[in-house]
Amino acid sequence: MTNADHESAAETNTADLMAGKHITLDELATELSAIELRLRQLARAAEVPATPVELADIIDSLRSTAVTVREKGQHMGQLARIVDGEVPxxxxxxxxxxxxxxxxxxxxxxxxxxxxxxxxxxxxxxxxxxxxxxxxxxxxxxxxMDGLGIGWESKAASARRRRERNAAVAAEVLTLTCEKCGATDGEQCKTAKGWPADQAHVGRQRQAEANVDERLGYLGDNPVAVPGAR
Structure with a gap:
């Protein structure tokens, strides 16, 4: 499991980062600049902590991270000019x-x-x-890029949505009765000898995927949004 598999509610609340529905590259550049400044401020404040503890390694790490964030912000600023058409x-x-x-x-x-x-x-x-x-x-x-962009989704967003779908399918499987082995609500599928298995039988798995895709508005495990889905 990675940190990406455990998104918190605070992490998904991104409304304050952007004025519109989606964040612009200019907004990304500005936010990164603010984060860089905050990291440098933290490094400076950590030089004199309330409790006498030597934080040299932490201070160096904060300043190193600030440099990396600044570079990312500069790249976003350059990219903003590019996508606005200012750069040949x-x-x-x-x-x-x-x-x-x-x-x-x-x-x-x-x-x-x-x-x-x-x-x-x-x-x-x-x-x-x-x-x-x-x-x-x-x-x-x-x-x-004239004429492109409709329906496009970044690799990171697609991967996140796929993880969300897979987690929903895993939960959905346990709510269904398996016609193959008889596993019921909350039970894992079983082998012919009665051993529990992590992998559900095909029919139960397929039904769980269909239920989740209909609920989320996905078409298969890509996942592609289905127009008009509930």
Whole structure:
């Protein structure tokens, strides 16, 4: 189990981080800047604690973390300018492969498929390449991504939703009666010899998945939202 498997209510309450429905890159940059400052303030305050304890290692760690957070904030600030269209970008990667809308019809099997939605590091590289002498034609993020973004979800969000679905399915399984072994509410499925098993029988598992997907509005374990689902 990782920390990501145990999200607290406070962690999921992100409303105060953004003005709209979704956080902007500019808001991310500002919030990271505030966190960096707070870490440096904590490091300074820890130099003279109320109780005489040497906190040098903690202070160094706080300041080191602050440097990392500052770098992330600077990257978010650069990215905000890029997505707003202020920064010219190369139209292709150094390999000659396109990105954005232009990548929809490309064949990049050696690279895991078209880079339709580029990563932050790819965008920063595209911005750097656009400044090189003889860079040639350039584009902007809004131009290159025009028509994309509908229904897109980050890998992190998709992974989190998959974990949530799996946890819901595991709980749902125990509410169903298994037609194969007769396990009832709260009981695990059993082998032919009566041994309890962590893995539910296929029919019970499949019904639990169907119930959860209908309830959450998912289509399979991707999970993809189903329009109009309750």
């Amino acid at each position: 970008l190369a139209t292709t990667f150094p390999t000659g492969d396109p990105w954005g809308v232009a990548a929809r019809t490309s064949d990049r099997q050696d690279f895991g498929g078209p880079a339709i939605v580029p990563t932050i590091w790819q965008l920063l590289k595209l911005a750097t390449d656009a400044k090189r002498p003889g860079a040639g034609e350039t584009t902007t993020y809004p131009e290159a």
